[in-house]
Amino acid sequence: MDALLTGQNWANGILLGSLYAVAAVGFGMIWGVLNVINLAQGAMIVAGAYVSLVLFTHFGIDPYLGLPVNILVLFVFGWLLQRYVINLIVRAPMFMTLLLTFGIDLMLTVFFLGVFHTDPRQVNPTYSSTGVHAFGIVFPVTRLVALVLAVAATAFVSILLNRTELGMKIRATSMDFEGAQLVGIRIASIYAMTFAIAAALAGVAGGLLSTTETFSPADTGALTLKSFVVVALGGLGSAWAALAGGLILGLAEVVGGAILGVSYSNLISFAILILILIVRPSGLLGRRSYAS
Amino acid sequence: MAESPTETAAPPIAIEAERPPAANRKRGLQLVVLGALLLVAIVLPFVLDDYLVRVGTTIAMLAVLAASWNLIGGYAGYPSFGNAVFFGLGAYGGAIAMLRLGLPFPAALLCGGLVSTALALLIGLPVLRLRGHYFAIATLGILSAMQQIVILGDKVTGGGAGLTLPLSPLSLETFDELIYLVMLAILVAVVVFTFVMARSRLGYGLVAIRENEVAARVMGVNTTLYKVTAFAICAFFSGLAGSTYGYWLSALDPYVAFDSSYNVLLVVIAIFGGAGTVAGPIVGAIILGGLSEWLRGVFVQYHLLGFGIVIVLVVIFAPRGLVDLWERRHNLTFASLLENIRSNSV
Numbered sequence: 001m002d003a004l005l006t007g008q009n010w011a012n013g014i015l016l017g018s019l020y021a022v023a024a025v026g027f028g029m030i031w032g033v034l035n036v037i038n039l040a041q042g043a044m045i046v047a048g049a050y051v052s053l054v055l056f057t058h059f060g061i062d063p064y065l066g067l068p069v070n071i072l073v074l075f076v077f078g079w080l081l082q083r084y085v086i087n088l089i090v091r092a093p094m095f096m097t098l099l100l101t102f103g104i105d106l107m108l109t110v111f112f113l114g115v116f117h118t119d120p121r122q123v124n125p126t127y128s129s130t131g132v133h134a135f136g137i138v139f140p141v142t143r144l145v146a147l148v149l150a151v152a153a154t155a156f157v158s159i160l161l162n163r164t165e166l167g168m169k170i171r172a173t174s175m176d177f178e179g180a181q182l183v184g185i186r187i188a189s190i191y192a193m194t195f196a197i198a199a200a201l202a203g204v205a206g207g208l209l210s211t212t213e214t215f216s217p218a219d220t221g222a223l224t225l226k227s228f229v230v231v232a233l234g235g236l237g238s239a240w241a242a243l244a245g246g247l248i249l250g251l252a253e254v255v256g257g258a259i260l261g262v263s264y265s266n267l268i269s270f271a272i273l274i275l276i277l278i279v280r281p282s283g284l285l286g287r288r289s290y291a292s
Numbered sequence: 293m294a295e296s297p298t299e300t301a302a303p304p305i306a307i308e309a310e311r312p313p314a315a316n317r318k319r320g321l322q323l324v325v326l327g328a329l330l331l332v333a334i335v336l337p338f339v340l341d342d343y344l345v346r347v348g349t350t351i352a353m354l355a356v357l358a359a360s361w362n363l364i365g366g367y368a369g370y371p372s373f374g375n376a377v378f379f380g381l382g383a384y385g386g387a388i389a390m391l392r393l394g395l396p397f398p399a400a401l402l403c404g405g406l407v408s409t410a411l412a413l414l415i416g417l418p419v420l421r422l423r424g425h426y427f428a429i430a431t432l433g434i435l436s437a438m439q440q441i442v443i444l445g446d447k448v449t450g451g452g453a454g455l456t457l458p459l460s461p462l463s464l465e466t467f468d469e470l471i472y473l474v475m476l477a478i479l480v481a482v483v484v485f486t487f488v489m490a491r492s493r494l495g496y497g498l499v500a501i502r503e504n505e506v507a508a509r510v511m512g513v514n515t516t517l518y519k520v521t522a523f524a525i526c527a528f529f530s531g532l533a534g535s536t537y538g539y540w541l542s543a544l545d546p547y548v549a550f551d552s553s554y555n556v557l558l559v560v561i562a563i564f565g566g567a568g569t570v571a572g573p574i575v576g577a578i579i580l581g582g583l584s585e586w587l588r589g590v591f592v593q594y595h596l597l598g599f600g601i602v603i604v605l606v607v608i609f610a611p612r613g614l615v616d617l618w619e620r621r622h623n624l625t626f627a628s629l630l631e632n633i634r635s636n637s638v
Contacts, residue, residue: 092636095371103603110597270437
């Protein structure tokens with residue numbers, strides 16, 4: 001039970017959780033607005049990580065300074081994918097969109113395998129092993145940046161949805177599809193924008209991941225599942241719910257892993273997933289959609 | 293122009309009794325053709341070379357898995373995304389029965405099926421209460437959790453390194469032929485079961501659940517019992533296929549047994565052929581299984597890419613599967629292929 005008491009474990013859990021939160025914010029947006037479970041989420045995150053890797057190793061660009069490139073690449077990819085592929089059948093029974101995004105995940109994974117092979121990679125800028133010491137706890141710099149950016153990304157999504165005209169259109173579309181059409185909102189382009197923004201967020205998550213963890217094409221499935229756990233934990237209520245879900249999952253994995261053994265951390269997250277689904281499918285803080 | 297789901301879903305019970313003689317003759321002809329096909333399938337391994345027997349075994353296995361998924365995903369409309377858990381657990385159940393209990397293969401085979409059935413009964417009650425996304429993801433989560441449990445339970449399961457099964461005393465070729473015939477027998481069993489079930493109270497009940505679960509319950513269908521029954525039977529057949537596969541490979545590890553992309557392959561096979569039909573999963577398995585084997589030979593590294601493209605094309609252009617296209621073949625136009633897009637795009 002000592003593990004429950006050490007501040008380092010709690011700090012690690014919160015830092016890991018913030019990474020999960022960034023990974024899942026976009027996933028929750030796509031789910032809430034488009035009613036699509038995006039099984040290509042993990043592949044989009046890994047794509048972001050590879051963008052950072054290429055920028056760093058071939059052009060010497062710092063992974064954080066390169067984040068705008070991640071955003072741009074994934075934004076364009078997400079817009080095209082939604083506008084010209086997923087939009088074609090977006091109102092089909094949900095199982096069809098699930099399969100479709102799985103097919104896309106598979107194609108992206110094969111692409112990564114072909115270009116980057118199976119080796120686990122990591123982006124290691126000079127400061128990657130430095131940390132900030134405070135209260136007898138070490139905070140690795142890269143993870144601290146991830147925490148700050150996680151809060152920033154959440155605030156960005158929240159302001160975008162609640163304070164801008166685009167956000168109003170997105171919320172209107174998710175609340176009432178036909179009503180939105182009646183007032184002249186172009187659903188196809190709103191869907192494409194929503195998916196593109198979510199993909200850009202996945203790109204940021206990938207960039208952050210590339211500096212803190214190793215990644216490989218084999219990670220796409222686990223990242224997708226964790227995004228789902230985070231959103232299911234927090235609920236589809238708002239962007240802040242995803243942040244809460246991410247922190248809970250991160251803490252559960254790290255603290256639980258410290259108690260039971262590190263190899264149990266994956267099992268813990270799947271157990272939480274199944275429990276949450278069975279006990280409270282709408283999530284801990286959940287409302288039914290972004291309509292808040 | 294398309295049949296509505298309810299039309300396909302409600303086979304005419306009353307007409308069965310007053311079937312005209314022409315239809316009887318047609319039914320007789322169908323039976324003869326099926327019998328001949330089965331006979332060919334049985335004789336095949338003794339004629340073909342060993343490689344083709346192995347391909348045939350793989351296709352039969354995919355057909356068993358797709359047909360089992362079809363019971364819960366196609367008929368009951370509960371699209372499980374983690375059916376490979378029953379396959380993997382069957383493989384492990386059979387392997388552990390042979391290794392730790394020293395049972396002969398036929399008994400181990402049954403053990404594999406029963407272990408999977410037990411899991412389905414255990415998780416069926418809570419999980420089958422979920423619908424839509426939540427059900428699909430819960431089943432995917434159970435698959436991943438089971439993989440982790442097998443990795444962690446290394447005292448019994450051999451952990452991440454896996455298990456090595458006792459080798460069969462038969463020669464390699466005879467062994468391959470035997471496995472092929474076992475797989476074929478399981479396939480025949482699941483197909484016959486599906487055929488009989490589709491015309492029984494259980495089958496009609498499942499279709500009613502798929503079309504409108506609340507209405508089905510109001511009409512007196514014991515929905516929980518029906519769903520759990522279908523789930524358990526689906527698990528049983530998948531488990532049989534799994535333990536046969538484990539014996540065939542003679543080496544098992546958690547990454548092969550609980551492979552989540554495999555798990556989606558069999559869903560795609562069922563949908564490609566036609567979910568909720570008897571023949572669909574078999575047609576899908578023969579075409580996609582054959583295609584995947586060919587792609588694997590031609591493009592070693594990129595065969596999964598072809599699979600991804602097939603998924604995307606099927607979902608966009610033929611979401612009701614080949615059997616549905618075949619039934620509509622007389623008035624099939626280019627426009628009818630775009631019908632799915634027209635009704636579901638934005």
